[in-house]
Amino acid sequence: MTTGPLIPRCMSTQHPDNAHWPMFAEYSQMSAEEEVREAFYVYNTLGVTEQMWDHEGKEVDSNVVSKLLAGHPNFFKKKVLGKNVFLTLRVPNPERERSSSKMLLEILESIPRSFDTASQFYKDGGVPPIFEIILPMTTNAIELNRIWNYYRFYVAGKADRPVLPGDITLGEWIGDFHPGSINVIPLIEDKPSLLSADTIVEEYLKGKELPHQRVFLARSDPAMAYGSASAVLLIKIALARLHKLEEKVGIPLYPIVGLGSAPFRGNFKPTNVKSRLKGYPSVQTFTVQSAFKFDYPEDLVKKAVAIINKTTRRAPHPVDDEQPLLELIEKISRTYSRQVERLTPLINSVARFVPPRRKRKLHTGLFGYTRAVAGKRLPRAISFCAALYSIGLPPELLGLAGLKPSDVKTIVEVYPNFIDDMRDATMYFDPQCLSILPVRVAEDIRATMRMLKLDEKQDQIHQALVGALRSQIKKDDTRGIPDLITQAAKVRRFLG
Numbered sequence: 001m002t003t004g005p006l007i008p009r010c011m012s013t014q015h016p017d018n019a020h021w022p023m024f025a026e027y028s029q030m031s032a033e034e035e036v037r038e039a040f041y042v043y044n045t046l047g048v049t050e051q052m053w054d055h056e057g058k059e060v061d062s063n064v065v066s067k068l069l070a071g072h073p074n075f076f077k078k079k080v081l082g083k084n085v086f087l088t089l090r091v092p093n094p095e096r097e098r099s100s101s102k103m104l105l106e107i108l109e110s111i112p113r114s115f116d117t118a119s120q121f122y123k124d125g126g127v128p129p130i131f132e133i134i135l136p137m138t139t140n141a142i143e144l145n146r147i148w149n150y151y152r153f154y155v156a157g158k159a160d161r162p163v164l165p166g167d168i169t170l171g172e173w174i175g176d177f178h179p180g181s182i183n184v185i186p187l188i189e190d191k192p193s194l195l196s197a198d199t200i201v202e203e204y205l206k207g208k209e210l211p212h213q214r215v216f217l218a219r220s221d222p223a224m225a226y227g228s229a230s231a232v233l234l235i236k237i238a239l240a241r242l243h244k245l246e247e248k249v250g251i252p253l254y255p256i257v258g259l260g261s262a263p264f265r266g267n268f269k270p271t272n273v274k275s276r277l278k279g280y281p282s283v284q285t286f287t288v289q290s291a292f293k294f295d296y297p298e299d300l301v302k303k304a305v306a307i308i309n310k311t312t313r314r315a316p317h318p319v320d321d322e323q324p325l326l327e328l329i330e331k332i333s334r335t336y337s338r339q340v341e342r343l344t345p346l347i348n349s350v351a352r353f354v355p356p357r358r359k360r361k362l363h364t365g366l367f368g369y370t371r372a373v374a375g376k377r378l379p380r381a382i383s384f385c386a387a388l389y390s391i392g393l394p395p396e397l398l399g400l401a402g403l404k405p406s407d408v409k410t411i412v413e414v415y416p417n418f419i420d421d422m423r424d425a426t427m428y429f430d431p432q433c434l435s436i437l438p439v440r441v442a443e444d445i446r447a448t449m450r451m452l453k454l455d456e457k458q459d460q461i462h463q464a465l466v467g468a469l470r471s472q473i474k475k476d477d478t479r480g481i482p483d484l485i486t487q488a489a490k491v492r493r494f495l496g
């Protein structure tokens with residue numbers, strides 16, 4: 001397959017899934033200033049060549065380019081920002097996040113300012129330090145085209161317009177606006193959109209002469225909405241379809257997959273990168289989230305990043321017959337939705353004690369960073385996952401009740417890591433947790449464990465911690481719950 005040498009293999013993200021916090025952070029919640037330090041750390045120390053700069057739902061430093069270049073001039077003289085290392089902005093989606101919609105315009109306006117800053121630093125006026133943005137919750141090509149056209153005509157394009165009738169142009173007055181255009185990366189998160197990823201991309205490419213196109217497939221939010229196994233099957237179908245589209249349109253399509261360290265969110269950690277590379281051979285860019293970076297020894301993280309950087313992508317696992325997978329997705333999703341509906345009060349009661357790791361802000365009203373499943377309001381995926389692990393119930397077990405051995409065989413054919421992921425998850429299963437679950441859900445979990453026939457021994461330290469946490473819940477004594485959640489997360493090496 002075509003592999004672009006300048007398309008990163010790893011993208012550092014700011015997902016707050018870490019149990020430990022980094023040495024450069026003063027407190028457990030990283031500030032905007034500390035995230036600038038984090039960006040330099042991943043470039044300089046870990047060897048990750050791309051940092052996502054997340055404007056969605058959190059405090060963010062808009063002067064990141066000037067602070068990086070001014071703070072580390074020797075490094076960035078050798079590693080040119082925008083050529084050797086990259087900063088990619090994740091922006092609010094104005095179609096979904098109305099309270100933050102105008103922030104999108106501010107972010108787009110900041111791109112030419114960053115170019116001017118870099119031009120002064122490099123004294124060549126050539127390489128834009130920022131030229132790509134990620135649009136979350138993309139559902140159609142129109143959303144992408146609006147941003148692509150707005151930037152071309154209303155940001156860069158306004159340089160040619162006169163300030164007054166018959167007057168000099170805006171460009172003559174305050175200088176040109178570079179880059180002249182930007183790349184827009186769709187971040188595709190829900191089932192209908194994942195199954196239409198190739199259609200969305202093909203429509204977006206019409207009328208454009210682009211050298212390549214990146215496509216970001218979410219892993220956590222589909223798991224949250226439909227169950228972990230369903231999320232993987234959706235991604236496998238999407239990757240196979242994108243591969244066919246790449247052959248059709250004749251330009252490289254570079255998939256990004258957002259994998260976290262918890263098995264529920266991807267099971268991507270420094271100790272198993274080879275299995276993930278094998279499991280997602282056509283993926284170009286893997287997200288290196290906070291637990292990956294900060295919950296393992298630094299040398300191990302650097303070695304894992306080096307392994308990823310040295311490999312090249314290949315063709316995806318073939319999906320010869322989609323129909324059995326689509327039927328399994330529906331089957332798992334129905335069971336998962338029924339179970340989560342019954343578990344919602346318990347999940348929400350524990351999730352409020354999950355310690356935050358980044359300074360976030362609400363951005364869509366009271367439930368700014370929540371998700372809805374089965375019509376119930378729930379926390380976001382990391383807190384959702386942390387809450388269930390903290391009572392001894394790995395969320396990977398949800399949705400699988402009622403599967404037959406033949407169903408598992410079908411899953412494994414396109415998702416070879418399925419059994420390994422379940423072993424990694426059930427290491428933290430505590431059978432005693434069933435006593436606090438709704439009766440029907442507890443029966444489902446027993447049936448799931450019998451069906452999987454896993455012989456993995458549970459982690460005894462983790463069991464003691466989650467057992468103590470359940471005792472606190474039963475006694476309605478919440479004082480020690482945050483600390484127990486943190487201790488158990490450190491044993492797992494991820495928060496959620």
